[in-house]
Amino acid sequence: MRxxxxxxxxxxxIFWFILFFVFSIILVVRHNNFQRSSxxxxxxxxxxxYYKQVNSWKSYLxxxxxxxxxxxxxxxxxxxxxxxxxxxTAADTVYMIDSxxxxxxxxxxxxxxxxxxxxxxxxxxxxxGAKDGIEKGMGVITSNGxxxxxxxxxxxxxxxxxxxxxxxxxxxxxxxxxxxxxLVWGSSIDPRYGVxxxxxxxxxxxxxxxxxxxxxxLFPAGIQVGKIVETGLAxxxxxxxxxxxxxxxxxxxHHVYVVKDLLVEEKERLETDSQDNG
Amino acid sequence: MGSVILTNIxxxxxxxxxxxxxxxxxGYYNVATTYPYIFFIFLLxxxxxxxxxxxxxxxxxxxxxxxYDSVGxxxxxxxxxxxxxxxxxxxxxxVELKESFNTPSLGIxxxxxxxxxxxxxxxxxxxxxxxxxxxTFSNFLYTAxxxxxxxxxxxxxxxxISLLVYKRKSRISNx
Numbered sequence: 001m002r003x004x005x006x007x008x009x010x011x012x013x014i015f016w017f018i019l020f021f022v023f024s025i026i027l028v029v030r031h032n033n034f035q036r037s038s039x040x041x042x043x044x045x046x047x048x049x050y051y052k053q054v055n056s057w058k059s060y061l062x063x064x065x066x067x068x069x070x071x072x073x074x075x076x077x078x079x080x081x082x083x084x085x086x087x088x089t090a091a092d093t094v095y096m097i098d099s100x101x102x103x104x105x106x107x108x109x110x111x112x113x114x115x116x117x118x119x120x121x122x123x124x125x126x127x128x129g130a131k132d133g134i135e136k137g138m139g140v141i142t143s144n145g146x147x148x149x150x151x152x153x154x155x156x157x158x159x160x161x162x163x164x165x166x167x168x169x170x171x172x173x174x175x176x177x178x179x180x181x182x183l184v185w186g187s188s189i190d191p192r193y194g195v196x197x198x199x200x201x202x203x204x205x206x207x208x209x210x211x212x213x214x215x216x217x218l219f220p221a222g223i224q225v226g227k228i229v230e231t232g233l234a235x236x237x238x239x240x241x242x243x244x245x246x247x248x249x250x251x252x253x254h255h256v257y258v259v260k261d262l263l264v265e266e267k268e269r270l271e272t273d274s275q276d277n278g
Numbered sequence: 279m280g281s282v283i284l285t286n287i288x289x290x291x292x293x294x295x296x297x298x299x300x301x302x303x304x305g306y307y308n309v310a311t312t313y314p315y316i317f318f319i320f321l322l323x324x325x326x327x328x329x330x331x332x333x334x335x336x337x338x339x340x341x342x343x344x345x346y347d348s349v350g351x352x353x354x355x356x357x358x359x360x361x362x363x364x365x366x367x368x369x370x371x372x373v374e375l376k377e378s379f380n381t382p383s384l385g386i387x388x389x390x391x392x393x394x395x396x397x398x399x400x401x402x403x404x405x406x407x408x409x410x411x412x413x414t415f416s417n418f419l420y421t422a423x424x425x426x427x428x429x430x431x432x433x434x435x436x437x438x439i440s441l442l443v444y445k446r447k448s449r450i451s452n453x
Contacts, residue, residue: 016332017361024336024357027350028410047344054299116346118305120411123347159347189307 048157051114052127059111059254066254073143105220106260108132112253113157117191122162126256129153139218139259145248146170146183146225147256149218158258164191164250172196172225173214179203180214181242183225191250194226196242203240205231211244219259282323282379290338293318298345301435310427313352314435315342316403319359320396323379324371328364335360348411355407362402366395384440396436401429 008015059066110132114125128134130153140147140160148162161168163185170183179199186195196211209228215221230243261267297315305311319335326334339353346352367376370391384392404425412421 013328013361013364016328017357020332020336020357020360021354024339024350024354025410028354028413031349044344116302118303118308118311119346119348120308121348189309191307 045154045156048113048125048127048154051125052157055111055113055127062252062254065252069143070255076143104261104263106262108134108258108260110134110158110256110258112256115250115253116162117164117250121166122164122191122250123151124148124160124162124253124256126150126158126160126258127156128258129156129158131155133260134158134258135260137218138261140256141219141223141259142248142253142256144224145246146213146219146223147248147250147253150258162250163194163246163248170219170225171214171216172211174199174203174205175210175212176206177203180216183211183244186241186243192246193229194244194246196228196244197239199240199242201238201240205240205242207231211242218261218264279379282381285381286318286322289321290318294338294341294345297342302345306427306431309424310431312428312431312435313342313404313407314432314439316356316359316400316432317396317436317439319356319363320399320436321381321383322363324367324375324382325377325379331364332357332360351407351410354410355403358406359399359403362399366398370395383444384437385444392440393433393437397429397433400432400436401425404429404432 108128110126110128112124113127114123116122116124124140124147126134126140134150134153136150136152138150140150146163148160148165148168150158151161152159163170163183165185168184171180172183173180181196181199183194183196186193186197199205205228207228207230211225211228213219213221213223213225224247226244226246226248228242229245231240293315297313301312301314315338319338322331322334335356336353339356340350342352343349367382380386382392382395387395405422408421408425408428
């Protein structure tokens with residue numbers, strides 16, 4: 001007994017190490033598999049308000065760019081209004097937006113309180129949360145592209161899994177042909193580029209072609225995601241990989257829109273029902 | 279004794295703040311990132327009991343995890359660093375020094391000891407960090423390369439910080 005005690009005391013460092021290390025690993029694994037522990041993350045009130053404060057100082061530095069971006073978006077919207085008005089007044093053209101699609105999506109404006117691009121798995125924190133109607137699993141876009149997926153919300157903050165994350169997949173489609181692929185970050189190195197996977201081999205793809213969301217995932221159809229810069233990266237026998245230049249500038253995000261799909265419950269219910277029957 | 283605790287608390291706050299405000303935004307894509315907050319663990323008093331050392335390291339890691347949204351990853355790496363620290367001290371230090379409450383800083387320990395201490399410890403920390411972050415052995419070369427490059431980066435930053443502090447300290451003692 002005494003020898004055992006001496007042994008434990010002599011090598012206590014290793015036993016403490018094993019204890020703490022295993023505990024940390026358990027945390028990591030739990031965190032990966034299940035919901036993220038809400039206490040230790042950036043949607044926590046203390047850390048969230050800290051990031052918000054820092055960001056309110058930092059945002060002054062990029063006011064010019066933000067203004068330019070907003071002005072550009074204004075211009076685009078104005079152009080669209082013009083287009084719609086023209087279509088409306090011209091008597092012989094029947095222009096109708098699909099009434100189902102029209103009311104389907106609501107957009108919640110939020111500011112980015114924290115952002116990262118240098119990690120292997122990147123996350124953002126937004127300054128709006130459950131109180132403003134943001135829920136887990138909603139899509140996040142900006143005026144010129146896709147940003148990510150809401151991972152967790154607290155009352156006033158929400159954390160977003162960025163597109164620059166190995167687990168993020170977004171369903172996209174090409175400009176010229178209606179094939180569907182999935183957009184991932186892929187490279188894990190450069191925040192400016194992404195990879196479109198699972199495009200069938202027979203499709204002819206042009207450099208410079210634009211890539212849009214397909215509307216099958218959380219995002220409305222037709223949001224521009226990026227431009228193809230490199231074709232013909234072979235991933236397997238019958239599929240192509242395309243390298244695209246992302247249209248979202250991840251290192252300079254300020255205002256984003258959270259997409260609220262008003263019909264998502266209905267869609268999910270239908271899908272689970274048909275799965276049960278099948 | 280009281281002042282030692284106070285200094286360490288202040289050092290903890292400063293290093294964590296620097297890490298999440300400044301160094302989080304610095305990196306060469308994903309190949310080299312820097313985590314100089316571990317300087318706080320390097321500088322904890324030498325005679326600290328093992329359990330307390332592990333506990334403090336674990337908490338430091340968890341604090342950084344909260345800001346990086348990566349529960350447990352930094353905590354595990356910091357615990358590995360604490361184990362390295364205990365072994366390194368056991369092998370290299372003399373008995374009287376081991377029981378004192380000195381801070382193992384550049385000024386007290388000398389540059390040769392300090393450099394190997396910081397570089398090896400940083401490498402251990404970063405290696406565990408990247409390995410657990412990737413959670414796979416499949417991209418092992420990439421993990422190893424980025425942990426070596428990042429440890430060089432972090433060591434440089436830590437040396438810069440300790441040189442800054444070193445100068446000020448010696449000036450005070452001269453007066």
